[in-house]
Amino acid sequence: MSQNVMITGTGRAVGLGYxxxxxxxxxxxxxxxxxxxxxxxxxxxxxxxxxxxxxxxMDIGSTESVEMAASTLMKKxxxxxxxxxxxxxxxxxxxxxxFDADLDLITHTLDIIAVGTMRxxxxxxxxxxxxxxxxxxxxxxxxxGSIEKCYRTNMIDYGMGKAALNMATMNLYNTFKDERxxxxxxxxxxxxxxxxxxxxxxxLSSYExxxxxxxxxxxxxxxxxxxRFITNEGVDYPF
Numbered sequence: 001m002s003q004n005v006m007i008t009g010t011g012r013a014v015g016l017g018y019x020x021x022x023x024x025x026x027x028x029x030x031x032x033x034x035x036x037x038x039x040x041x042x043x044x045x046x047x048x049x050x051x052x053x054x055x056x057x058m059d060i061g062s063t064e065s066v067e068m069a070a071s072t073l074m075k076k077x078x079x080x081x082x083x084x085x086x087x088x089x090x091x092x093x094x095x096x097x098x099f100d101a102d103l104d105l106i107t108h109t110l111d112i113i114a115v116g117t118m119r120x121x122x123x124x125x126x127x128x129x130x131x132x133x134x135x136x137x138x139x140x141x142x143x144x145g146s147i148e149k150c151y152r153t154n155m156i157d158y159g160m161g162k163a164a165l166n167m168a169t170m171n172l173y174n175t176f177k178d179e180r181x182x183x184x185x186x187x188x189x190x191x192x193x194x195x196x197x198x199x200x201x202x203x204l205s206s207y208e209x210x211x212x213x214x215x216x217x218x219x220x221x222x223x224x225x226x227x228r229f230i231t232n233e234g235v236d237y238p239f
Contacts, residue, residue, distance in 0.1 A: 006080050008087035009086040010042060014196030020210045022210070028052075032073060033053060034058045042055050060116030066116075069123070079135075080124060080127040083121070090161075113164065128181075129181050134182070144158055145166050149237075149238055166186045190231070191203060193205050193206065216230075
């Protein structure tokens with residue numbers, strides 16, 4: 001039976017979001033792919049999959065934009081079974097250390113990664129609770145967001161954003177867990193060649209990673225008792 005899946009941050013064919021879209025389309029699901037601006041790659045995919053793919057323009061840094069997108073989708077779909085929050089950003093100083101980075105750039109990254117995800121969950125929650133079974137939210141986090149495992153002196157904004165996303169995930173889990181209509185996890189998706197470059201040493205292509213995640217998401221849908229931050233292998237990862 002097909003499901004209704006929504007994925008944010010899907011505009012780049014080499015990226016994880018796009019390849020998650022592709023994996024779910026290949027499985028016969030109805031997919032909503034959100035982008036901040038037009039994506040020719042997604043439009044080409046829509047030519048192949050027709051009405052199975054809905055492209056939704058949405059800026060998760062704007063509550064108004066997110067609410068408008070939710071209103072638009074509610075006219076087309078009566079529920080969502082799976083929401084994958086993949087949209088992300090990083091500042092131009094992400095690779096710089098503390099003394100060289102412009103700290104004023106951190107705020108925008110935090111807003112997009114953590115607050116933006118919560119905007120999406122809040123706006124699309126009415127569709128999630130209408131799922132026939134348990135609706136699932138998967139927040140794409142990163143090992144860079146683990147406070148316990150932190151070893152870097154750079155990636156300050158990105159790491160802080162993912163750590164904040166992990167906290168948001170736990171807060172939302174506590175909010176939803178009693179009704180057991182919506183489940184939620186944060187996941188480290190593995191080391192992925194999201195730039196599409198052949199010389200990238202990461203072991204997984206975005207398409208390979210998307211396939212692994214798709215299977216894992218199906219396995220964890222009904223798990224309300226396990227650790228909320230996991231790896232792409234289903235192993236608990238420390239917050």
